[in-house]
Every structure is written in structure tokens, then in C-alpha cells.
Amino acid sequence: MKEFTIEKNDAGQRLDRFVTKTVPLLPASLLQKYIRLKRIKLNGKGAKQDAKLALGDNIQMYINDEFFEAPSEENAYLKITEPQLDIVYEDENILLVNKKAGVLCHSDGAWSYNTLIAHIQAYLYAERAWRPREENAFAPALCNRIDRNTQGIVIAAKNAEALRVMNEKIKNREVEKYYLAVVSGPMRPAAGKLEGYIFKDAVKNQVFVSDRSVAGSKTAVTEYRTLAVQNGLSLLECRLITGRTHQIRAQLSHAGHPLLGDGKYGSGKTNRQYGENGQALCSYRLVFGFKTDAGILQYLSGREFKIAKVDFVEKYFNIN
Structure with missing residues (x-):
């Protein structure tokens, strides 16, 4: 008291x-x-x-x-009594969650309890799958992140070993990430690879794409294939070969096919034409393509998970 x-x-x-x-x-x-x-x-x-x-x-x-306690990202889960999560898959080691557009994965500097990791920790706390007062160091953590305004599957680890293994597999590119994207105009060719160099302006929180290597740049490679073309828009499936900041958005814009609804790299004229202010990008499918032993996560090898419904696909193409 x-x-x-x-x-x-x-x-x-x-x-x-x-x-x-x-x-x-x-x-x-x-x-x-x-x-x-x-x-x-x-x-x-x-x-x-x-x-x-x-x-x-x-x-x-x-x-x-x-x-x-003083509010921090580590205890933000205490503020949440009714976690809001769209769970794609869950087992004793990991949790796959469909993050909605507009939701932060982590606090962006100022303390905020309404983040994806806070809702995940609140959910596991309520389910008694995580007992923070009994844990010496580990707290459920995200293995990957997605931009605030992008929808998609985020992987959370429930224990330290799952976090270590999953981080290693992501680093070694043994977890394949596929995105759905709506862009302006038809791609030529309809399927291919976007290759270039990306460098980041940290002050503007924006990246720039170059066709040749410049100081501070990193290679960026994205595979794509066209799934549908309708009403001046194309629906693409994009596969990340590298995982740079804003990679898909910046590379598509550089290729002359900006992402619909993208306020930073997109076309204001096209966005106004379609009345779209939410970027049409979703990390909708994960494939665990483990090439080496995955320890306690080996049972996931070869498995695929995807989001069943993506709103912008139905809105513009009436398919899913």
C-alpha cells in the first residue's frame, strides 16, 4: 500500500x-x-x-x-488490459502477428504503450505464457520489424533460444519475406529483379537509390513478379533479397513505378487520383527455408505462413 x-x-x-x-x-x-x-x-x-x-x-x-514504476518500453505492457492482436500462428516458441498499418513495432523515441511489442507482451502476460516477475533477463521480443505504415507479418520470440535461432536465420537469409504491392503502371518486364544501391539520410529518415555505388551506400536487391494489372495499376509480389530500410518503396519509385499511397516516395498526383493516403504494401507471406539446423525451431523448416486477406488487394483487384 x-x-x-x-x-x-x-x-x-x-x-x-x-x-x-x-x-x-x-x-x-x-x-x-x-x-x-x-x-x-x-x-x-x-x-x-x-x-x-x-x-x-x-x-x-x-x-x-x-x-x-517509471514508464518505459520494458513495462509498457502493464498499461494494456485488452491486447489487440491478429495472430497468424502461435506455438510454444514463436508468435506470428499481422501488424496493421499505422502501428509502431517499437516506441519511436518518446514513450508509448500502444506498440506492437507492448500488445504482444500484454497478451503473453495475460495468458501466463510469460511471467516477467520471474524472468531474470528475457522478455518476449520481435525478430523483425516493419515500417509503421506497412502491414505485415512480424515474428515474435517467446524465449531466448527461439530469439537467437530466428535472428540467426533471418541474418543468413533463411527466412524468405514476400510482399504485395500496388504500383502505378505496368512493369516492364512483368517479372524481374531491381538491383541498385541505397544510402540513407538519417536526418530526413529517407533513403536514396543509385544505379552505382556511392560512399556509404549498400546493395539492394528485390525480385518481383506481376500478379495482375487493372485500371492503370499493377499488383506485384516482391521478394526481399536484401533487407534495407524502405527498400521496396524506394526501388519501385526509382524504377518509375511508385507505390500507391506512399507519401514519401510515391506520386502525389497518382495518390490523389485514386484517393489513397495509405501505402499499398503488405508483408503477406513468410517461408522458413532453413538451409542448416534450426535447433528448437527445426519443426518450422519448409513451412509457409500468409495473411489470408489484404484489404487493398480486394479494393483494387477484387482478388486475394
């Missing part, structure tokens, strides 16, 4: 707002529940959440210690 005495600067505010400020990790649903159950008391008695606080009031909080 923790006690707080209301000082001059806190007098006059509501009880629930004081608790929210004092215990930032406490979810709103638990705050309401704890007030109702009198686990949060005002001057030794139960009180309503809109009770006004006065100078010298005493507040007692019967709340677990972890909720009083």
Missing part, C-alpha cells in the same frame, strides 16, 4: 486524474475497478472517481508495486 498527501498544486483536481498522473502505468479500466472495489481510498474511505481533492487529503492506494 502507498499513501499520498495532497499538496497545494494537486488540490481541486479529481481523484481519478490524480491517480492517473501518479500511477501512469495503471490502465484506465483497472483504475475504475480499483476505485469501485475501494482499493483506492480517500481519507480511509471509498470515494467516487470524480471526487474533488482538498489540501491535506490522504489517499491510500492498494496497487501492485510494478504499476508505480
Whole structure:
């Protein structure tokens, strides 16, 4: 139990707002529940959440210690009582989740609890598949990341050995990643390979593509094939050979076929023509093509997982 005495600067505010400020990790649903159950008391008695606080009031909080910790990415899961996840596959070692466009994989500098990793950890915590107070070091972690505005499958490891093996397989390119992309105009040829060099401007958080090597650049290779052409748009399946930042978006733009809805590398005119402000890119399929032993994950070798429905495919091509 923790006690707080209301000082001059806190007098006059509501009880629930004081608790929210004092215990930032406490979810709103638990705050309401704890007030109702009198686990949060005002001057030794139960009180309503809109009770006004006065100078010298005493507040007692019967709340677990972890909720009083300073907010960080490591404890953001505590803020989530109803995890929002679209699970593609799960077993005792890994979790494959369909990340929605607009969702961050991790916090982007400022603390945020509404990230994919926080929802995954909250889900595993609620399912008792992860007991953070009993773990010495490991917390469920992401093995790959996807841009905020891109939909797709993200791999999460439930234990340290699964994380080590999966990271090694991704590094050695034994996990094949396929994307669906809608671009402007027909590709010529209809299937092929985009090869070039990418260098990143960290200040602008933007990459640039060159046909020749320049200082600081890295090779970038993307295979593609056309699946459909309709109404001035092409649906492509792209396979990453290398995994550079914004690789598909930047290479398609450099090739003269910008991604539909892409606000950074795309065509504003084309985006306005189709009324599209969400980029039509989805990491929809994973193939675990292990070439060497995968230890505890060997059972995944040769298996393929994909997202059953991709909205922009149905919207523009009526296929999936």
C-alpha cells in the first residue's frame, strides 16, 4: 500500500486524474475497478472517481508495486488490459502477428504503450505464457520489424533460444519475406529483379537509390513478379533479397513505378487520383527455408505462413 498527501498544486483536481498522473502505468479500466472495489481510498474511505481533492487529503492506494514504476518500453505492457492482436500462428516458441498499418513495432523515441511489442507482451502476460516477475533477463521480443505504415507479418520470440535461432536465420537469409504491392503502371518486364544501391539520410529518415555505388551506400536487391494489372495499376509480389530500410518503396519509385499511397516516395498526383493516403504494401507471406539446423525451431523448416486477406488487394483487384 502507498499513501499520498495532497499538496497545494494537486488540490481541486479529481481523484481519478490524480491517480492517473501518479500511477501512469495503471490502465484506465483497472483504475475504475480499483476505485469501485475501494482499493483506492480517500481519507480511509471509498470515494467516487470524480471526487474533488482538498489540501491535506490522504489517499491510500492498494496497487501492485510494478504499476508505480517509471514508464518505459520494458513495462509498457502493464498499461494494456485488452491486447489487440491478429495472430497468424502461435506455438510454444514463436508468435506470428499481422501488424496493421499505422502501428509502431517499437516506441519511436518518446514513450508509448500502444506498440506492437507492448500488445504482444500484454497478451503473453495475460495468458501466463510469460511471467516477467520471474524472468531474470528475457522478455518476449520481435525478430523483425516493419515500417509503421506497412502491414505485415512480424515474428515474435517467446524465449531466448527461439530469439537467437530466428535472428540467426533471418541474418543468413533463411527466412524468405514476400510482399504485395500496388504500383502505378505496368512493369516492364512483368517479372524481374531491381538491383541498385541505397544510402540513407538519417536526418530526413529517407533513403536514396543509385544505379552505382556511392560512399556509404549498400546493395539492394528485390525480385518481383506481376500478379495482375487493372485500371492503370499493377499488383506485384516482391521478394526481399536484401533487407534495407524502405527498400521496396524506394526501388519501385526509382524504377518509375511508385507505390500507391506512399507519401514519401510515391506520386502525389497518382495518390490523389485514386484517393489513397495509405501505402499499398503488405508483408503477406513468410517461408522458413532453413538451409542448416534450426535447433528448437527445426519443426518450422519448409513451412509457409500468409495473411489470408489484404484489404487493398480486394479494393483494387477484387482478388486475394
